[in-house]
Amino acid sequence: MADTPRGEDAVLVAVQAALAHRPGVLPVATAMSHFGEHSLGWLAVSAAGAVAQPSRRRQWLAVGAGAFTAHAAAVVIKRVVRRPRPHHPAVAINVGTPSKLSFPSAHATSTTAAAMLLSRVTGRRLTVALVAPMLLSRMVLGVHYPTDVATGAVVGAVTAKVVQKAFEHRESRS
Template identity: 70%
Template sequence: MADAARGEEAALVAVQSALADRPGVLAGARALSHFGEHSIGWLVIAGLGALGQPAKRRAWLAAGFGAFAAHAAAVVIKRVVRRERPHHPSIAVNVGTPSRLSFPSAHATSTTAASILLARATGLPLPAVLVPPMALSRMVLGVHYPSDVLTGVAVGAAVAKTVDFISSAEPTRRRHRAEGDS
């Protein structure tokens, strides 16, 4: 008989028990998983936004760059920490993953960065709408512990803040250089 799930494993079992059997939840979680894989969905949205709104191109490109940078940061952290994905017998793994590494969730990281930066481009409250479903989906699918997801959100927010600072400072630097040339 398998040991009872404890701690974060018990939390995953509780999330899966509460949500996974509801109509559309697993299909929706899998769709989010495919959309967020390697931040591809966010890159596509940022690219389309940059093409469709030339006046806001810089903000859209910053969002795409932020999503990609957040994903890269998560991958680097995963390789340093090397925490394995959940594997308790009570946890159903409902999607394939590109690696066995879990901490932090790259999906939560890139989604948080993208949603914060896309909110700047669109004026919409995207973090509140996009981050919770992506974060929950990673647990419903059984591929991340709650601490993986929470850390991913924190790393994504830090990356977004950094990208926003750099992209906001660049026009000022160019203007100061141009004024110095005159």
């Protein structure tokens, strides 16, 4: 049958079948989507941290710089790769998107970068706790393939490392 989902479409259908019907899942996933849009939620967290802890201001600003840089990197990659978002009839699209391009997930890139840098500034292991739900939410909402979110996480991790090194280098010169 031609309409049977295969490959990554089949994974999305399975994720949605397992989770989307559970109480609260779609509203939480939608809220996470809005929080992560254009990395704005992470920029707000960064700004709040910089205001609340002036002695660690640069570290908090690195969180925002990392999230924004990761988001920008994802946008550039999307424009080069031009992979369309999921569109199989069996995949429910549960949220609007600003673009029809999916690879990589900018939510995954900015969240991974922010989480890694937040882990450094707070001294807590936050990466898995923050990244895994965001990656899963993108699939529950039907707007990204598994490889979109996985690649987004890798791009975000690399971006976080580069931003961290840049901030460390700048501080060592101060």
